[in-house]
Amino acid sequence: MKKTFPENFLWGGATAANQYEGGYNKGGRGLATSDFITNGSTDHPRKITIKLKDGTITTVNRRPTGDPKIDNIPEGASGYIDENVYYPSHKAVDFYHHYKEDIALYGELGLKCFRLSISWSRIFPKGGIEGEQPNEEGLKFYEDVFRECKKYGIEPLVTLYHFETPAYLAEHFNGWGGRETINCFLRMCNEVFTRYKDLVKYWITINEINVLNGYAFMGTREATAQVRYQAKHHMFVASALANKLCHEIIPVAKIGCMVALSCIYPKDCKPENVFGALDYRRGALIYSDIMMRGYYPSYADRFFEEMGVTINMEPGDEEIIRANPSDFLSFSYYRSSVYHTEIIQNTDTGGQMGDANPFLEKTEWGWAIDPVGLRYTLSELYDRYQKPLFIVENGMGTIDKPDENGYVEDDYRIRYFRDHIAEMKKAVTLDGVDLMGYTPWGCIDLVSAGTGEMKKRYGFIYVDMDDEGNGTLKRTKKKSFDWYKKVIATNGEDL
Numbered sequence: 001m002k003k004t005f006p007e008n009f010l011w012g013g014a015t016a017a018n019q020y021e022g023g024y025n026k027g028g029r030g031l032a033t034s035d036f037i038t039n040g041s042t043d044h045p046r047k048i049t050i051k052l053k054d055g056t057i058t059t060v061n062r063r064p065t066g067d068p069k070i071d072n073i074p075e076g077a078s079g080y081i082d083e084n085v086y087y088p089s090h091k092a093v094d095f096y097h098h099y100k101e102d103i104a105l106y107g108e109l110g111l112k113c114f115r116l117s118i119s120w121s122r123i124f125p126k127g128g129i130e131g132e133q134p135n136e137e138g139l140k141f142y143e144d145v146f147r148e149c150k151k152y153g154i155e156p157l158v159t160l161y162h163f164e165t166p167a168y169l170a171e172h173f174n175g176w177g178g179r180e181t182i183n184c185f186l187r188m189c190n191e192v193f194t195r196y197k198d199l200v201k202y203w204i205t206i207n208e209i210n211v212l213n214g215y216a217f218m219g220t221r222e223a224t225a226q227v228r229y230q231a232k233h234h235m236f237v238a239s240a241l242a243n244k245l246c247h248e249i250i251p252v253a254k255i256g257c258m259v260a261l262s263c264i265y266p267k268d269c270k271p272e273n274v275f276g277a278l279d280y281r282r283g284a285l286i287y288s289d290i291m292m293r294g295y296y297p298s299y300a301d302r303f304f305e306e307m308g309v310t311i312n313m314e315p316g317d318e319e320i321i322r323a324n325p326s327d328f329l330s331f332s333y334y335r336s337s338v339y340h341t342e343i344i345q346n347t348d349t350g351g352q353m354g355d356a357n358p359f360l361e362k363t364e365w366g367w368a369i370d371p372v373g374l375r376y377t378l379s380e381l382y383d384r385y386q387k388p389l390f391i392v393e394n395g396m397g398t399i400d401k402p403d404e405n406g407y408v409e410d411d412y413r414i415r416y417f418r419d420h421i422a423e424m425k426k427a428v429t430l431d432g433v434d435l436m437g438y439t440p441w442g443c444i445d446l447v448s449a450g451t452g453e454m455k456k457r458y459g460f461i462y463v464d465m466d467d468e469g470n471g472t473l474k475r476t477k478k479k480s481f482d483w484y485k486k487v488i489a490t491n492g493e494d495l
């Protein structure tokens with residue numbers, strides 16, 4: 001039995017470009033689907049501003065990830081930026097201009113690893129269509145970021161696709177709904193693998209592939225099951241080919257897949273609820289089954305038949321997927337949900353909310369706090385795949401109240417992390433799970449993906465900005481900063 005975390009355990013923090021980076025029109029960057037999404041709240045869904053074929057400006061709801069009833073974007077419509085509307089991704093919390101300061105803080109925190117995503121349209125403004133030249137300024141930006149990380153001994157963990165599709169690809173190829181997007185994605189991968197081969201060892205292909213739907217997340221006009229799963233198939237092929245390319249260009253690299261895998265419990269011991277929970281869980285595990293094992297699992301045919309989905313495969317697709325599985329499975333874990341046959345629709349999302357769990361407390365956003373669920377999930381996944389795992393998102397979104405100096409005493413956050421890390425430690429030491437690292441979500445406060453709010457904060461570092469984008473953007477360490485620093489310094493011994 002292991003006594004503690006491995007020596008080289010990657011303690012880190014996680015972010016994504018559309019929520020952190022800003023600089024949306026700087027340095028030659030092209031527009032992405034995330035740039036047309038307004039802010040919202042728990043009660044008001046975020047909206048996508050669009051221009052119809054006849055020139056009318058209007059909006060459609062961007063429903064939560066995984067919502068099958070998502071509004072469609074009419075044929076011929078395109079994303080539109082309304083000068084009078086605030087779009088959280090445009091400035092986000094301006095990592096674009098603060099990266100040196102932020103990475104210095106990560107250095108002080110002692111991070112071994114920093115997860116960020118590449119904004120695809122910064123590398124190829126049109127997404128990498130045939131004959132398009134890469135944008136040197138965009139390539140240079142991330143190179144500077146990675147060099148800055150190196151100064152502090154921080155390993156970048158780079159997500160190649162996190163909730164943003166180049167707008168050009170959405171309009172011309174229906175985003176991931178179109179086969180051509182695979183080639184464009186691979187051109188972008190080829191550029192970044194080649195350019196950063198000496199700087200980046202850890203890669204993730206597609207963030208939370210299981211919850212993606214519609215225009216906002218995949219660049220598709222429609223969100224029917226047929227379009228969704230066809231687009232996911234394109235992502236499986238693209239991911240497998242990216243794995244292959246990555247290994248060819250950077251032999252020492254590890255490249256993983258990423259699935260939202262917050263766990264699910266049956267509501268009670270009624271057999272239909274127990275089996276139902278298992279089968280519902282397959283809705284999320286189908287993704288890691290395909291990418292970790294290299295083939296569609298045995299239950300997939302029934303799933304697709306029930307949903308009326310036919311996947312169009314090209315000759316060779318299955319061989320590509322089989323030959324290039326992921327090196328590791330990374331996942332997000334925030335909460336657990338309770339499955340109950342009568343209330344949960346069978347969608348393809350991991351972590352959809354069910355009944356409240358009477359044994360658990362919830363955050364202000366209604367997410368049940370469940371540290372044991374993290375050990376449960378780690379065990380479930382390691383028993384299933386026997387390959388390295390990586391927790392690349394975990395954390396608690398809360399309203400933080402800074403004092404006059406901007407200091408936040410976030411004991412609730414410390415408690416959340418202490419309890420989760422303690423369970424993670426049991427998974428490593430007692431269950432023998434091969435865990436590469438842990439990168440809590442939003443190590444610095446950033447824009448919420450779900451609501452676009454700023455007040456839903458996750459960070460060890462406070463950022464002075466409100467839901468409308470007002471504020472100085474000043475960074476201030478919270479109480480949890482010093483706590484996490486100590487945890488890292490003692491390799492998880494002193495919680």
Ligand code: P53
Pocket residue numbers: 016019065163207208211260332351393397441447448449450451456
């Ligand atoms: P926010 C839904 C369900 C689970 C995870 O979420 C999700 C979402 C998206 O709303 O997203 C992941 O910001 C995602 C991050 C996101 C984070 O969880 O809504 O990978 O981009 O910010 C937290 O609180």
